[in-house]
Amino acid sequence: MMLxxxxxxxxxxxxCQRHPLRVLLATIFAIATxxxxxxxxxxxxxxxxxxxxxxxxxxxxxxxxxxxxxxADIFTQLKREQDVLxxxxxxxxxxxxxxxxxxxxxxxxxLLDFPFNLYRVTAMRFPAAQLAALQAxxxxxxxxxxxxx
Numbered sequence: 388m389m390l391x392x393x394x395x396x397x398x399x400x401x402x403c404q405r406h407p408l409r410v411l412l413a414t415i416f417a418i419a420t421x422x423x424x425x426x427x428x429x430x431x432x433x434x435x436x437x438x439x440x441x442x443x444x445x446x447x448x449x450x451x452x453x454x455x456x457x458x459a460d461i462f463t464q465l466k467r468e469q470d471v472l473x474x475x476x477x478x479x480x481x482x483x484x485x486x487x488x489x490x491x492x493x494x495x496x497x498l499l500d501f502p503f504n505l506y507r508v509t510a511m512r513f514p515a516a517q518l519a520a521l522q523a524x525x526x527x528x529x530x531x532x533x534x535x536x
Contacts, residue, residue: 412442455498455510461517467528474501474509484529489522490536491515 403410416439423431456475458464466473470481479501488500488510497518500510513521525534 409442413439416442455500455512457496457512459514461499461511461513461521462524464511465524472529475511477509479509481529482531484532487525487529487532487534488536489518489525489534491518497521 416435419435420432420439423435464475467481472479472481472484484501486501486503488498488502491497492512493515495515496512497515498510498512499521522534525532
């Protein structure tokens, strides 16, 4: 029988088994953090704490199950005001947008993304029937942007 929710201790044990060198490095940084904190060395304490966090977190992959958000009307999520393009709740400078990913996923849905910007949460799936209208809108509002598939 498969357990749906693993206990936190089991998750920690599995992490330690999969990443022994990372755990060793984190332990060294943890010891250094305590040592420098007791010595009242603020800068070294912060540097050691930074090393501790980075040794545990950097290189870990985020959950790959993140799927682009579905929107029924793509044009409700896009708005241009002078040199700013509002995409969902994000603001992108129009002159910095060089490439736009636009593709048909299947008969019912298409995908819009701005892959080369600071925010990676702008991907949206939308009805494929709106694809031609969106291509025309992008050509007028973002003429400098290359549309990639």
